[in-house]
Amino acid sequence: MPEPAAGGRARAGIADVAALAGVSQGTVSNVLNHPDRVAAKTRDKVRRAMDMLDYVPNGLARSLAAGSSQALGLVVSDLGNSVFVDIARGAEQTAESTGGTLLLANSDGRLEREASYLAVFAQSRVSGILITLNDAGHYAAISRIAPSGTPVVMLNHRADPGRFCSVSVDDELGGYLATRHLIETGRRRLVFVGGPDKLAPIQQRARGFRRAVAESGVSAIEVVPPWINRADGWRIGADLAGRVIDGDADGIVASTDLLAAGIVQSLAGRGDIQIPRDVAIIGYDNNQAAWDSPLPISTVMQPGHEMGSVGAAMVADEVEESGEHVHRCAVLSPKVLVRDSSMKIA
Structure with missing residues (x-):
């Protein structure tokens, strides 16, 4: 039975789509996440069922099933500082240019929040994570807990190129x-x-x-x-x-x-x-x-906008190059x- 949605309207789930299309729930999942594995005739049948039910896929569930999402995570130190807003805009612009989106979190410079958001983004299977840092202590802590399966790029702090890409300012x-x-x-x-x-x-x-x-x-x-x-x-x-x-x-x-x-x-x-x-x-x-x-x-x-943009591009490069990727450090020049x-x- 469709589950209740906001406003009292029933929201269709994957089981409802499968029942209407006459296929298994696994087939519906493959249509959403791995359409190349499903015959064209079956794909069309499942998509017609989705349209009839006004089915809206769960983005998080889809990213978990597919192994990754098109979303890029960004953790900034202080959204009250417009420099970090510039960084976010630069990252967002570059992510959008490749069909992605930006998920933004504010840590207020607190290590426990930085660690928490890293874990949330990793669990959400984002394509990569950008994080702004401004001291060596936070960098050392984040280095120990950074998710190994997700590209992480350090912003505003020069990182060890043997471990991470980074974008900093001179x-x-x-x-x-x-x-x-x-x-x-x-x-x-x-x-x-x-x-x-x-x-x-x-x-x-x-x-x-x-x-x-x-x-x-x-x-x-x-x-x-x-x-x-x-x-x-x-x-x-x-x-x-x-x-x-x-x-x-x-x-x-x-x-x-x-x-x-x-x-x-x-x-x-x-x-x-x-x-x-x-x-x-x-x-x-x-x-x-x-x-x-x-x-x-x-x-x-x-150059906050440039820092965010370059960082997002580094994530895209690391995803594309996979095991052949070589970390690099970009140092940007300020001006008066x-x-x-x-x-x-x-």
Whole structure:
């Protein structure tokens, strides 16, 4: 008997299709998942029965029976950060171009959620899994539990090419470019606002900052907030206000746009500091916090859309090449976007 569906209407199941077509349930399953195994006349009979019953196949059941699906799984660290939305859009566009779909999960940077979503996607027989990571501890843990039968591509973290494909950004270059930009606009007393040591991209950006400072000979200090959000930036801005007023800081490189937005809000709200006249500020990521700020904030643009697209293409290559696949690491280059917060003062 057809099972109840939403709204009280009976929903046909595979047994109903088999009964109407006069075939076994296994034959119906083969029509859905392995049509080449079924004679054309029998396929037509089963499909007519499906049409008559308005039968809708269970996508998960079909992927389990067929061994895989056309869906691509993506686990992102923070959907509140528009960079990860860009990554999702890039992955989705590439998946759609090959007839696939994207399944999206948000981990909030929590390892237990990353592990849970990996298991869910593997059980759903997705074609492959993309996962964004930002520290070595999570990478090590995910490496131990990653499903062996499903392609897994690491995003935003350079992986061991002996185990996984990966797509990352040259964050050291990004930190260097941001710092060079401020130096080229005449800033000579710089501050780098970083973050926790465990965040590998932040530490790489700090290395780029130090390299540019060493090359130019300007003075510099580094500040390490407890985290990298807007509220952390606001507190750092309040702490740095005195240095800006005294002329001891005229340029700030923030390791994220959220930090930069908080710093801008804190300093601009005082009334006695003008940006960029007194201090130039540049962030990193090119997310909404930078381009939608009342004072548009200069930033280092992460190629998020490209990262997602390249990652999805890597999954497709691994599926197609199967046992002959060779893992590779793609490293993308960031670029500086200059906005009002760091314009050169004539």
